[in-house]
Amino acid sequence: MIELRDVHKSFGRQKVLTGVNLAIPKGKTTVIIGRSGGGKSVILKHIIGLIKPDEGQVLVDGQDITIMDDRALNQVRRRYGMLFQDAALFDSMTAGENVAFPLREHTRLPSEEIRLVVSEKLALVGLPGVENKMPSQLSGGMRKRVGLARAIALDPEIILFDEPTTGLDPLMTDAINRLINETQQKLGVTAVVISHDIKGAYDTAHNMAMLYDGRIIMSGTPEEVRQSTDPVVRQFVNGRAEGPIKVV
């Protein structure tokens, strides 16, 4: 469904992506792992068309979004939902208003129907009835859930998750990973997840890809990653400071 072909991207002199090739299958969960600052968020931004590559193509259903005009790109973007790293809720709006926001921006649904969709999505993420709470009254895990409810408000075909479990305790991490699984299965969406949480990746991914040194050095099922003999992959998934990746 989504394919990056030989994507290169530099910021000034800093080469971040140096030929990324990645195929993201439809209706499955793909988890991208890799070091902090390695360019995983930059990959997501290419997928959603927020950044254009210096070289290469980003294909969504066979169409290269890097050469689309704004109008065509906006149409493609309507198919995406995104859960940002810090949930990125609007603090001055209630949870319900946050979830309603994309519906008000992009649809002409009457208020009553918006209310119904909001309550349905909040129930789907396990937070029925929190419509009137302010983000500051919610825990980090709950805020992520509200962010997820907002990301699925427009029934996207593709959901991008930027580090959905960072900063959560192990139990909430597991709960959010399960929720990603359930949401992906219930809605049949294509999910792309950026994560440092290797255990979570093994649990949620149909497909894993590792970004290293500006390229995808390995892509495969969790089982294939687990059995990889590549020393870089092994060092990363086992979380060891010693090995070919220079840590400090």
Ligand SMILES: Nc1ncnc2c1ncn2[C@@H]1O[C@H](COP(=O)(O)OP(=O)(O)OP(=O)(O)O)[C@@H](O)[C@H]1O
């Ligand atoms: N718009 C930009 N302008 C300049 N540099 C940028 C820009 N976006 C990203 N970078 C640089 O690209 C590199 C990769 O950033 P990115 O946020 O993609 O990393 P990441 O792998 O997602 O890291 P983390 O896991 O810590 O979130 C960083 O060095 C960052 O400073």
